[in-house]
Structures are given as structure tokens and as C-alpha cells.
Amino acid sequence: MLHGLNPIKSVFREKAKKGLFLGLLVLIMLSVQAQRPYNVNVELTTESNTINYKLPGQQFYPIYVPSGSEFYDDQWMIGYVILENEDRYDSLMLKYNTYRDEIITVNDRARTMIMLDKDAITEFGLYEMPGVTKRFKKMDLDKIPKAEHYFNLPYDGNLKFAVWYRTLEETTAPFKDKNGYLQISDFVLRHNYYILFPDGQFEKFKLNRQSLIQLFPDHKREIRRMLRRDRNWVKTEDDAARAIEMIEKQFFTFSETK
Amino acid sequence: MIRRFLKILLFLNFVLTLQVAAREEVYLVPDRTNCVSGDTIWFSTFIFNPQENYRQNVVHVQLDKLSGAHITKVSIACNGNSGTGYLVVPDSLSTGIYVLKAFTNIQKDTESTVVHQRLISVYNRFETEIGRITFPDTEGKQFEKPEGIEVRSGPRSVVGSRQLNFDIEISDELRENLEQLFVIARLADPVSENFSQMWIDGQLSDESSSFMPVREQNGVLVTGKIYSPIDGSPAKGAVVLLSISDTLPYLDYCVADDMGRFYFYVRDAYGPGSLVVQEFTDQAQKNKIELFENYIETGALKTADKIFTPDERTYAEDMIKAAYFKRFFQGYSALASDSFSLYKSFPNPFYGPPTRSYYPELFIDLPNFQEVSREILHGVQYRERRDDVSIRLLDEGTQTIFKDEPFKLLDGIPVFNPGIFTDMGTTEIKKVDVVFFKRFYGDLNFDGVMAVYRHQPSLSWIELAEGVELFRYPCLQQQKEWNFRNKNQTTEITPDFKKVLFREKWNDIPSQKSISFDASDIEGDIVFEIIGVSKNHNLLQYHRVVETK
Numbered sequence: 001m002l003h004g005l006n007p008i009k010s011v012f013r014e015k016a017k018k019g020l021f022l023g024l025l026v027l028i029m030l031s032v033q034a035q036r037p038y039n040v041n042v043e044l045t046t047e048s049n050t051i052n053y054k055l056p057g058q059q060f061y062p063i064y065v066p067s068g069s070e071f072y073d074d075q076w077m078i079g080y081v082i083l084e085n086e087d088r089y090d091s092l093m094l095k096y097n098t099y100r101d102e103i104i105t106v107n108d109r110a111r112t113m114i115m116l117d118k119d120a121i122t123e124f125g126l127y128e129m130p131g132v133t134k135r136f137k138k139m140d141l142d143k144i145p146k147a148e149h150y151f152n153l154p155y156d157g158n159l160k161f162a163v164w165y166r167t168l169e170e171t172t173a174p175f176k177d178k179n180g181y182l183q184i185s186d187f188v189l190r191h192n193y194y195i196l197f198p199d200g201q202f203e204k205f206k207l208n209r210q211s212l213i214q215l216f217p218d219h220k221r222e223i224r225r226m227l228r229r230d231r232n233w234v235k236t237e238d239d240a241a242r243a244i245e246m247i248e249k250q251f252f253t254f255s256e257t258k
Numbered sequence: 259m260i261r262r263f264l265k266i267l268l269f270l271n272f273v274l275t276l277q278v279a280a281r282e283e284v285y286l287v288p289d290r291t292n293c294v295s296g297d298t299i300w301f302s303t304f305i306f307n308p309q310e311n312y313r314q315n316v317v318h319v320q321l322d323k324l325s326g327a328h329i330t331k332v333s334i335a336c337n338g339n340s341g342t343g344y345l346v347v348p349d350s351l352s353t354g355i356y357v358l359k360a361f362t363n364i365q366k367d368t369e370s371t372v373v374h375q376r377l378i379s380v381y382n383r384f385e386t387e388i389g390r391i392t393f394p395d396t397e398g399k400q401f402e403k404p405e406g407i408e409v410r411s412g413p414r415s416v417v418g419s420r421q422l423n424f425d426i427e428i429s430d431e432l433r434e435n436l437e438q439l440f441v442i443a444r445l446a447d448p449v450s451e452n453f454s455q456m457w458i459d460g461q462l463s464d465e466s467s468s469f470m471p472v473r474e475q476n477g478v479l480v481t482g483k484i485y486s487p488i489d490g491s492p493a494k495g496a497v498v499l500l501s502i503s504d505t506l507p508y509l510d511y512c513v514a515d516d517m518g519r520f521y522f523y524v525r526d527a528y529g530p531g532s533l534v535v536q537e538f539t540d541q542a543q544k545n546k547i548e549l550f551e552n553y554i555e556t557g558a559l560k561t562a563d564k565i566f567t568p569d570e571r572t573y574a575e576d577m578i579k580a581a582y583f584k585r586f587f588q589g590y591s592a593l594a595s596d597s598f599s600l601y602k603s604f605p606n607p608f609y610g611p612p613t614r615s616y617y618p619e620l621f622i623d624l625p626n627f628q629e630v631s632r633e634i635l636h637g638v639q640y641r642e643r644r645d646d647v648s649i650r651l652l653d654e655g656t657q658t659i660f661k662d663e664p665f666k667l668l669d670g671i672p673v674f675n676p677g678i679f680t681d682m683g684t685t686e687i688k689k690v691d692v693v694f695f696k697r698f699y700g701d702l703n704f705d706g707v708m709a710v711y712r713h714q715p716s717l718s719w720i721e722l723a724e725g726v727e728l729f730r731y732p733c734l735q736q737q738k739e740w741n742f743r744n745k746n747q748t749t750e751i752t753p754d755f756k757k758v759l760f761r762e763k764w765n766d767i768p769s770q771k772s773i774s775f776d777a778s779d780i781e782g783d784i785v786f787e788i789i790g791v792s793k794n795h796n797l798l799q800y801h802r803v804v805e806t807k
Contacts, residue, residue: 044495044497044513044701044702045495046513046514046515048511048513048700048701049512049513050700051479051521051523053603053604054510054511054608054699054701054702055698055699055700056608056609056698057610057697057698058610058693058695058696058698059655059695059696059697059698059703061655061656083603083604084603084604085525085603085604107698107701109701110698110701110703112696112698112703114698117606117611119604119610119611120606120610
């Protein structure tokens with residue numbers, strides 16, 4: 001028989017010992033983890049190997065958007081990315097962040113959203129539906145805001161029809177968001193339409209016939225007549241692309257710059 | 259039944275024909291068939307691939323012994339299907355017949371690949387008497403001699419002049435059929451004239467097979483293996499890093515396969531590069547790393563001993579004497595092939611645009627990295643506790659401190675021991691780039707990046723670092739002017755001992771062209787070798803010995 005030891009106390013002491021041991025183990029584990037020389041979240045396999053230049057980027061942190069969206073499309077879309085050295089990555093899950101003008105991908109192995117380095121990318125495309133690819137090319141805009149932006153090119157000839165999708169945070173009348181907080185901002189996707197001339201100059205226009213014609217002061221009459229015959233009112237992006245193609249064929253076929 | 263069997267046979271024959279037709283062929287045309295050790299062999303290559311046409315191709319050219327042992331190798335970047343380059347014959351190479359082989363990496367994956375080998379006789383410049391040589395005892399093939407090429411000797415410009423004039427005439431029918439023409443004029447060597455028109459086919463052996471059969475277009479594939487130093491077992495799944503210290507640091511990684519093999523495709527790198535290869539691990543016990551030599555194996559050629567005739571011996575000894583006098587009069591000028599350059603396709607290094615760049619030299623003198631980090635590197639947390647050093651960076655994405663060590667670079671080379679920075683003060687450090695975000699590079703991710711660049715970058719610390727290997731690896735060869743016309747620039751009392759007198763590549767083929775070059779002081783006949791590449795990818799070989807008086 002054991003003397004001087006209450007069975008309940010004994011069990012409690014055993015539990016305390018186990019707890020202490022576990023606590024120490026956790027502390028040791030933590031200290032070992034803190035000394036790791038680098039971050040390894042996922043065990044890499046040969047599937048990570050490629051002869052392409054590896055996709056560079058940084059972790060993407062979404063912002064809180066009370067109304068609207070910071071993306072061109074909230075859904076992940078399958079697409080491709082072409083790097084500056086012409087390496088191509090296909091079948092990537094992509095989201096075009098039109099608020100920051102950056103392309104976001106998701107890394108399956110690291111299970112993280114990555115904002116790809118803009119200076120490493122020359123072009124990307126989004127497969128909107130079978131057979132329809134929305135192509136975005138990085139170009140240097142010579143107008144304010146002067147910088148490299150991704151432009152969709154519905155028409156890409158000697159003359160280019162470039163659309164810059166830009167999400168702006170606009171002030172609205174106060175409203176309550178889904179969490180019940182009062183908000184005064186709305187994220188709105190704006191479409192900016194440009195013609196890129198062969199000399200590299202961008203000219204902005206609106207989706208109407210008059211605005212487009214104004215960009216060609218020397219050929220106003222001919223272009224007006226041409227669009228009238230084609231019954232093209234330049235109301236949609238497709239209309240504008242068709243009109244610019246016609247203008248190019250009529251007046252800009254001499255240039256070899258492309 | 260028999261009919262069905264015949265049909266199957268015919269189909270199989272058709273499939274086999276297609277396979278043979280799809281085979282890539284690489285041909286090599288050296289500008290000489292003999293040389294003295296220390297000489298430079300200039301060559302051109304052609305790739306014929308009936309199915310594919312690439313803008314760029316990389317061809318490897320290796321010099322082997324007749325037994326198949328490897329001596330040296332270069333890799334050249336071709337524009338399209340043809341390229342030019344040079345190979346320096348080692349100074350200590352002994353007298354004998356050697357084999358030149360050209361191949362592409364993609365050929366190593368095809369079992370039926372045939373290597374079209376060329377022979378070259380080398381005379382060791384330190385040998386005084388040559389009487390016997392091991393000669394290949396094998397039959398080679400010769401290409402069709404084109405109809406419609408004529409080489410005529412022209413009149414001497416001035417009596418006693420060294421200048422030789424020749425007229426080359428090419429028929430219109432042939433011109434229409436030709437894509438390129440290589441014109442070479444050289445001294446005729448009685449030894450190598452026996453095989454100067456010969457191409458010896460060699461079958462690629464299994465040992466040559468590439469585990470990564472990619473088309474090298476503007477870079478070289480660096481392959482190797484990683485294994486345990488204890489039992490030599492392959493380190494499957496080990497992450498291997500390749501870095502090149504440069505103005506913009508270069509980094510690539512590869513996960514080793516089941517056999518511990520890894521590969522890197524190093525593009526736009528010219529010259530011999532200092533490649534640093536290491537494992538990306540926190541294990542104390544580092545695995546061993548070695549790189550594979552990128553040679554092909556075609557087996558040994560059958561040989562027989564040959565005794566030199568008096569003419570052959572005289573010529574060989576004259577060559578050696580000429581090499582001695584050439585060095586005596588003109589000195590030795592090796593082609594500058596030691597410089598390394600890496601062309602950049604991206605404006606920023608692999609870690610992207612740095613969040614901040616610090617230039618410590620602009621600040622007050624601080625003796626060590628602890629002081630530098632405390633006073634200058636805001637957002638960099640450097641801690642020394644007894645013998646332990648740790649670095650943590652600010653995460654601007656979450657406005658917290660990262661949990662793990664950042665990815666650290668010293669002069670562009672990854673380092674895993676933060677203690678290496680301890681003694682670095684403001685006088686030693688030129689620049690510190692820091693990235694205060696979680697960075698991704700392919701599937702690797704880092705809790706921020708800290709790149710320290712010194713005023714005087716050096717890789718000497720690698721010798722002391724365990725598990726870090728430094729390899730001097732020959733990348734692509736720098737392009738040099740290939741065309742050459744011998745023009746004796748030296749004074750009359752200085753002799754000219756050139757063995758190759760004319761070498762040009764013509765893309766626009768003329769119907770008639772007059773060429774001239776200066777004669778060598780080594781007496782002998784002149785061989786004209788004209789290699790034509792036809793539009794339907796055939797080689798035509800014109801060979802003529804012109805007697806000189």
C-alpha cells in the first residue's frame with residue numbers, strides 16, 4: 001500500500017507532468033522552427049521543375065471592397081502568361097486586378113495568391129469561353145498616368161485599338177455594407193479607349209463616331225462617309241475595332257511599323 | 259493471309275522510313291585537317307532536321323581520341339541551321355589522329371542518331387621526331403562532288419609577290435540549288451589528305467542518352483546529381499539551387515528526381531561561368547553535388563599502326579618547327595575566351611524590385627552588421643545571442659515581422675548562415691536590397707529577401723562553406739569573326755606560317771568570284787575545299803589540290 005499519497009492527487013500530478021512535458025515539447029518545437037533558415041510550406045516535387053524562367057511575384061493581399069470589385073472578373077479564369085524572355089506559361093488560374101493593374105495567379109502547391117511582377121511580364125490572356133481569348137499586352141502609356149499598363153487589344157495592326165480597364169474607388173452616398181458598417185466608396189470598372197498610332201503615340205477617345213473621327217483631322221469627311229456606308233456607329237468595342245481596321249486599311253497601310 | 263502480312267510489312271517499313279526521315283543530322287566542317295597542339299581549329303556546323311526549323315540552335319563540338327576518350331568541348335549558338343565557332347587544341351596533346359564530333363542535345367534522345375565524325379591529325383609541338391602514328395582503320399563516306407564548280411588559278415599580281423589569285427566559278431543551276439557555300443583554302447598535309455574528305459559515321463551509345471531531351475536554343479543544359487555522402491544513395495526530392503554572381507543575380511532551382519538528377523537551362527550565358535550549386539536545406543548533413551559532363555559516346559574507332567613515309571615525316575616536322583618559330587617571332591596570342599557574360603532579359607533580379615535599397619557607404623562609419631542594421635537598415639531585425647545569429651524582416655503585407663529567416667544573398671549567391679554578415683561594416687558593403695514582402699519564385703517562397711552586395715565581390719567564402727559547390731562551367735562560346743583571308747602583315751624578315759589561308763562563308767552565292775590571299779612560308783600544295791549546303795538539305799563537297807610553284 002502506498003503511504004501519504006491520495007489517489008486523486010496522484011492522478012492530478014501525473015496529468016500535470018504530462019502537461020508540462022507536452023508544453024516543453026511544444027516550446028522545443030517552436031524554438032526549432034524559429035531557427036529554420038528558410039520557409040518551407042510545401043514539400044516540392046519534380047512537378048515544380050521547368051526550363052522556363054520561374055514565375056516571379058509576391059503574395060497578394062486582397063483589400064476590403066464594400067461595393068463593386070477590384071477585379072476585371074471576380075471568378076478565377078484560365079489563361080496564359082508570356083514573360084519578357086518569351087517563355088510562356090499556360091493553363092494558369094488568373095484574375096486581373098484592374099484596381100492595381102496587376103495580374104494575380106494562384107499557386108496550387110503553396111496554396112497562395114501571387115501578384116506577378118509586372119516588369120517580368122509582356123503579355124497575358126484570359127480564356128473567357130471556348131475559342132475566345134481576351135489578350136492583354138503590357139504597353140507604356142505616354143499619357144497621364146504615365147506608366148506601363150496592361151491593355152486589351154481588340155484590334156492589333158499598324159493602328160492598335162487599346163482598351164485599358166481601370167477600377168476606380170469612387171465616393172458615393174453613404175450606405176451600409178454587408179457587415180452593417182457605413183461606407184461611402186464604390187469600386188467601379190471604367191473602360192478607357194485609346195488608339196495607338198504607329199509612332200507610339202496614344203490618343204484617347206470615347207465610344208462614339210464623332211470622338212473617333214476627331215482623331216483623324218485630315219480625313220474627317222472620308223472616314224465619316226466610310227463609317228456611314230458601313231452603318232458603323234462606333235457604339236461597341238467590336239464596332240470600334242472594325243472602324244479602326246477600316247481606317248488603317250484606307251490611310252495607314254504604307255507604314256511597316258507594327 | 260500472305261497479302262495481309264505483306265501489307266503489315268509495308269506499313270512497318272513506311273513507319274520506319276518516317277522515323278529515319280525525322281532524325282536530326284548535324285554536320286561539321288573544320289577549316290583544317292591537321293594542326294599543331296595549341297592551334298585553334300575553326301569550324302562551321304549545319305543542322306538538318308526535316309521536320310523542325312528553329313530560329314536558334316545550340317551545337318556541341320567535342321574533340322576525342324580515337325579510343326573515344328574526351329579531350330575538350332565547346333558549345334556554339336547557331337543562327338537557324340548553321341553556325342561557326344572555334345576550338346583550341348590543348349597545348350599538351352600528344353601527336354596522333356583525333357576525332358571531331360558535333361551534336362545537339364535533342365539528338366541524345368534518339369537511339370538511331372548517327373554522329374558524322376571528322377578526323378584531324380595533331381602534332382605535338384614539343385616532339386622532335388615523329389615516325390609512327392595510330393591511324394583509323396575504317397572506311398568513311400564522301401559526299402557527292404557538285405557539278406558546276408570550277409577553281410582556276412589566276413595570274414600573280416606582281417612577279418615575286420606573295421599574293422595568290424584564284425577564280426571560283428559556279429554554274430547558275432548549282433547556285434539556284436544552294437543555300438550556303440563555305441570556301442576554305444589550306445595547305446595540303448600528306449598525312450591528313452588520306453582522310454580529309456572522309457566522314458565517319460558513329461552510332462550514339464546508350465551512355466549518351468539525355469534524361470532531359472530539350473532543344474537548347476540560346477543556352478546550355480547543365481545537369482548533375484545529388485547524393486548522400488554516406489552511402490551514395492540519390493537524394494530524391496532535394497531542392498538544388500543554381501546561382502551565378504553577377505550584376506543582376508541569377509537564380510534557378512530544380513527538384514531532384516528519383517535518381518537524384520537535376521537540370522538547369524542556363525540561357526544567354528557566354529564564356530566560362532562560375533556556377534554555384536547548393537542544396538536548399540536546413541539539414542546539418544549536406545548532400546554531395548556533382549555536375550555531368552555533356553559529352554557523347556560513340557565508341558572507339560578501329561585503328562592500325564602506320565609508319566610515316568619520308569614526305570609525311572618531313573611535313574610533320576616542318577609543322578612543328580613552324581609552330582616553334584611562329585611563337586618565337588610572333589608570340590602566343592590565345593583567343594580571349596575567359597570572359598563571362600550573361601545577357602539580361604528582365605530589368606530586375608529574381609527577387610523583383612527591392613522594397614528599399616540602402617547604400618551604407620553614404621552613412622557614418624559603422625564597424626559591423628549589427629550596427630549597420632540598427633542604424634541604417636530599418637525593417638531589418640538582426641540579433642546576436644551568444645553564438646547564434648538571426649535575421650528577420652518586416653512584412654509590409656501584414657505589417658508584422660516575418661516568422662522565418664529571409665532569403666539571404668551575398669553578392670548574388672544564396673547564404674543560409676546569417677553569421678556570414680556579422681563582421682561586415684559600412685566600408686565593406688556597397689548596397690543592401692531588401693524586399694519586405696513574401697516573395698515567390700516559381701514554387702519557392704521566401705519570408706522577404708535581403709541581398710548584400712560588397713564593394714569587392716568574391717566567391718572565396720564558398721571554399722569554407724559546407725555543401726556549396728563552385729563549378730567553372732563552359733557556357734556558350736562568344737561569337738568571333740569567322741571569315742579570314744591571309745594577309746601577311748609582318749615585315750619581310752618575319753616569316754608567315756599560316757596553314758589555313760582563306761576561309762569564308764557565302765550566303766549570296768556569286769556566279770563568279772575572284773579571291774586572293776597571301777601564300778604561307780611553309781611550302782606545299784594548296785587544297786581548296788568548298789562545301790555547299792543545298793536547299794533540300796544535302797551537302798556537296800568540292801575538293802581540289804592545286805599545285806603551287
